[in-house]
Amino acid sequence: MAPSFAARTYRDDAVVLRTHKLGEADRIITLLTKHHGQVRAVAKGVRRTSSRFGARLEPFMVADLQLISGRSLDIVTQAVAKGAYGGAIAADYGRYTVAAAMTETAEKLTDVDGESGTAQYNLLVGALASLSRSDHAPELILDSYLLRALSTGGWAPSFTDCARCGAAGPHNAFSAPLGGMVCPDCRPPGSPAPAVETVLLLGALLTGNWATADASATVHRREAAGLVAGYLQWHLERVLKSLKHVERT
Incomplete structure (x- = not known):
């Protein structure tokens, strides 16, 4: 039996290494997390101006993330800024x-x-x-x-x-x-x-x-x-x- 939604959800601090576009509004984010190593995840809708956490998932930013484990790519569901270094850099x-x-x-x-x-x-x-x-x-x-x-x-x-x-x-x-x-x-x-x-x-x-x-x-x-x-x-x-x-x- 496949793991439940809750079982696949995890939190970790991460720094954004790289991003690239996916479709019209999404991005694939390459992350270096504190406890899960390197993770590649999809951030849905972050390229829309109405996105709640798009700016927190730019390169060089550090954030507390909630993710869902996927087969090939994880999914970012929450992002709370911890180190807003991207703007100054x-x-x-x-x-x-x-x-x-x-x-x-x-x-x-x-x-x-x-x-x-x-x-x-x-x-x-x-x-x-x-x-x-x-x-x-x-x-x-x-x-x-x-x-x-x-x-x-x-x-x-x-x-x-x-x-x-x-x-x-x-x-x-x-x-x-x-x-x-x-x-x-x-x-x-x-x-x-x-x-x-x-x-x-x-x-x-x-x-x-x-x-x-x-x-x-x-x-x-x-x-x-x-x-x-x-x-x-x-x-x-x-x-x-x-x-x-x-x-x-």
Whole structure:
């Protein structure tokens, strides 16, 4: 016997990763929920001007949702705003492109690793909140988020000891396939040798040392961004479409 309507109903906090149109008035919403991992759901009638909760289901918004489990797609029946970050982020192109890169990363990571869903949810919501408040430069928030999201997903980089053999650092070569900074004995041919300041910045972004990150120079931010992008691409085994639109100062 099929489960009852009540048995199929559940509530959860969720951040909206992506939306696309369905029919004349509906949307399919890709969500990262706090307790149910990544969920794809239909929001009926949200594109109508009379919709009660359409604005709460825009990208980068955080809401308390009531949903009904379906065969292929769940259905959103209620939405109560918890973090209205979308407006402030969408009003600035730089913040918007950063948020798009973060939500695309979260979607890729939780699509293959549902077990870290709660940790990835908390990490993304914190990053979107910080971005909406302009706590730090958008590109620093992005690179910090990417490093932490990869770490949460099981790919924590090392910026001190050798990522391959564990030899005490600091070291002066970086290898994405090996997991971070590597010693001279483990260094693959052609590995980049980032500036000392860049390595310190990467470590600060990973650990949340914002005093060091905020004081970093533009040249080191750009070098760090390139290494983070390469590390992300290697471990996700794909290129993030939204990352190329991010503005770098």
